[in-house]
Amino acid sequence: MLKRKNEEIWRTGHLFFYLADEEGNSLSVGRERIDSRDGSLFASSSRKDVGGWELHLVSEDNLEIHYSGFKTPHMHNLTELVEGTLGVQARRTGLLQLPDISDHSPNVLVFQVSAKFPFKTDIAFVSGTGLKSSRVEERVKILTGNPLSSQLSEKEKDFEEKYKRCFNLTDKVDSESMIVGRAAIGNLLGGIGYFYGQSKIALPRDSSSKSGDNFVPYWPAELYTAVPSLSFFPRGFLWDEGFHQLLIWRWDIRICLDIIGHWLDLMNIDGWIPREQILGSEALSKVPEEFVPQHPTNANPPTLFLVLHDLVRSTKSNTFTASESKEISYFLDRAFTRLEAWFQWFNTTQAGKDASSYYWHGRDKETTRELNPKSLSSGLDDYPRASHPTEQERHLDLRCWMLLAADSMHSISELLERKDNLGKDYKAMAELLSNVDILNQMHFDNVSGAYFDFGNHTEKVRLRWQEMRTSGSNYAGRELVREVLETPKLRLVPHIGYVSLFPLIMRIIPPGSWILEKQLDLISNKSTLWTDYGLRSLAKTSSLYMKRNTEHDAPYWRGPIWMNMNYLILSALHHYSREDGPYSIRAKSIYGELRENLIRNVVNNYVKTGYLWEQYDQKNKGKGKGARPFTGWTALVLLIMSESFAEV
Secondary structure (H helix, E strand, O other): OHHHHHHHHHOEEEEEEEEEOOOOOOOEOOOOOOOOOOOEEEEEEOOOOOOOEEEEEEOOOOOEEEEEEEOOOOOOOHHHHHHHHHHHHHHHHOOOOOOOEEOOOOOEEEEEEEEEOOOOOEEEEEEOOOOOHHHHHHHHHHOOHHHHHHHHHHHHHHHHHHHHHHHOOOOOOOHHHHHHHHHHHHHHHHOOEEEEEOOEEEOOOOOOOOOOOOEEEOOOEEEEEOOOEOOOEOOEEHHHHHHHHHHHHHHOHHHHHHHHHHHHOOOOOOOOOOOEEOOOHHHHHOOOHHHOOEOOOOOOOOOHHHHHHHHHHHHHOOOOOHHHHHHHHHHHHHHHHHHHHHHHHHHHHOEOOOOOOEOOOOOOOOOOOOOOOOOHHHOOOOOOOOOEOOOOOEOHHHHHHHHHHHHHHHHHHHHHOOOOOHHHHHHHHHHHHOOHHHHHHHHEEOOOOEEOOEEEEOOOEEEEEEEEEOOOOOOEEEEEEEEEOOOOEEEEOOOOEHHHHHHHHOOOOOOOOHHHHHHHHHHHOOOOOOOEOEOEOEOOOOOOOOOOOOOOOOOOOOOOEOHHHHHHHHHHHHHHHOOOOOOHHHHHHHHHHHHHHHHHHHHHHHHHHOOOOOEEOOOOOOOEEOOOOOOOHHHHHHHHHHOOOOOO
16 A cells, blocks of 8 residues: 555656746735636736736646745745745645645745646746736637647748758767757756846955945946756856857857857946856855855956857858848947957056066965965866966966967958058057967076976975964864965966967967877877866876865866867867868867767766766766756857857
């Protein structure tokens, strides 16, 4: 009997869904029993500003419906509300179901639909319900049952045809990969959201602000953006967005331009854009308090220039229709002033002490907890930099991003046929930053044949346990404290990893140079970056490989495989494989094997787990790690499948 009861529970499915009014307006629940086969009204609102709405359920199956209503100003903790309510009900009745009760004038309704598998139900949202009941019934019929199934079939067919047209995967990958690629673009598009709120802007440390009031609010702003993960990262990230748009512009150029325009609208008068957009209570609930304030001295990789450069190139090669090309040019013309301000902000605030050098601001010079002070502004978080941050640092990746930005601004100037000298200035700067001799003088190590950052550095740094007595306590605790065993000196920072490959990524290295051969060695060597699942972020030979940065910070960019950087490196290999030179055949061979490894690993993980992941383990058979589902830049696997690479 117990076995049969458990089997019945196992065969029952429960669907929970929410309705919420963020402004606190009351929602109504239909009082009739909602287990009929003809569909029943069970929620409505009479808000005048949206014309009112109703929600209807239609199903031919025998469903059991329960609900709870809540009055709450907090939209981000609905899961906790539901779990708590279910827990109380289970303790009272032994049943895992909502109790069909409601707070007075609820602004949140949660519904539980329960039925034996398999079951089907349609939920129709009908707005503008000042209509007569006969008209509402007519609209419900159109939105449910066979008419809905027919429309969905048509849309599915349209999606499939557009997917094939945009990415042209025929004969490039197997059917399993085709399915994963379809999920990648579908989920990335499905993750696009609209956010509204105010960022918090950190005040300078020497500000006269009161304790605890160390920020000022940004203006109320809206943002239309793709997000890395709606469940884990429900907010916009500046450097992620450039990678997102490499996919989205190929699907719908208007969506792409709209999103980029929203980001540029967030620029302040100095030309700075906050790198994280924590807008609204849901986004705020997912960020530790100390990381919420954005610092107007700190940058983020300007990856939007990856997209803009790609759009200009594609416009010149007639990839777009005449009307699309006109729309792109119109957008770039309107955006040009802001792009200039953004570029100039980078070129002045992030400039280093030496000519044509740059460094990421925001590293903590005073830390006694971090093994290597993080550079969050670089996007590579805990990737090893100089052990002791100073203004004399030279960051290789930022220098290369500035080359991309300058070259993009020059290309845009040419496309728009601007007659001023700005285009010439951008061209001259791009030529300076692409000068391989100057680059080598500043960042190249002849002994290892690798490119590095430069700064005040020692390798003899470690974390050790130290007893710490808290104020007012008689008990001593332990924590990891940074210990420096050698005086640092200005030098190249000897950590091989993603940063070391930026000159390759930006195609600065001449195709006939022996340095290109050295770069190929670093990529293909299993003792440094190569794995059978993609290129690891930091070489096994690095002293900080897979080392924790603090007691609580596990290695993030110190070994795991990241799809965005693998995409850029693969793009460079694809470029060099087509250039005349002694290393083109080898570049082509490495390209082919790396591409196959990346696709196979992402597809295998998706088949096993149903997810694209934030990163992949370089040791444990390429297992997915970090946040999931993560359909942000991991979706670049689709462009890898289709061999659609950004020309930088």
